[in-house]
Amino acid sequence: MVSVSGTVDPAENCGKTDITSELQIISAGRAIGAWTASVIKGSFCYRWLTKEPEPEVIVIDLRESYTAGHSSHY
Numbered sequence: 001m002v003s004v005s006g007t008v009d010p011a012e013n014c015g016k017t018d019i020t021s022e023l024q025i026i027s028a029g030r031a032i033g034a035w036t037a038s039v040i041k042g043s044f045c046y047r048w049l050t051k052e053p054e055p056e057v058i059v060i061d062l063r064e065s066y067t068a069g070h071s072s073h074y
Helices: 021-043 043-050
Strands: none
Touching: 021 043
């Protein structure tokens, strides 16, 4: 195929990708990811699941508990 100097032959560029379009896709993906993370982290469920537990003292009376396989008191 004869091509004129200064013109782009579509057959020559078949399979080549445009780096700017790839960078735009990556940038858009990162923006969507950042937005999604901010929405999730701001949600009630996320805050409820990740909040620090309230400090409480739990007392377990081992005299009233049973071990596996035993059914009688000591």
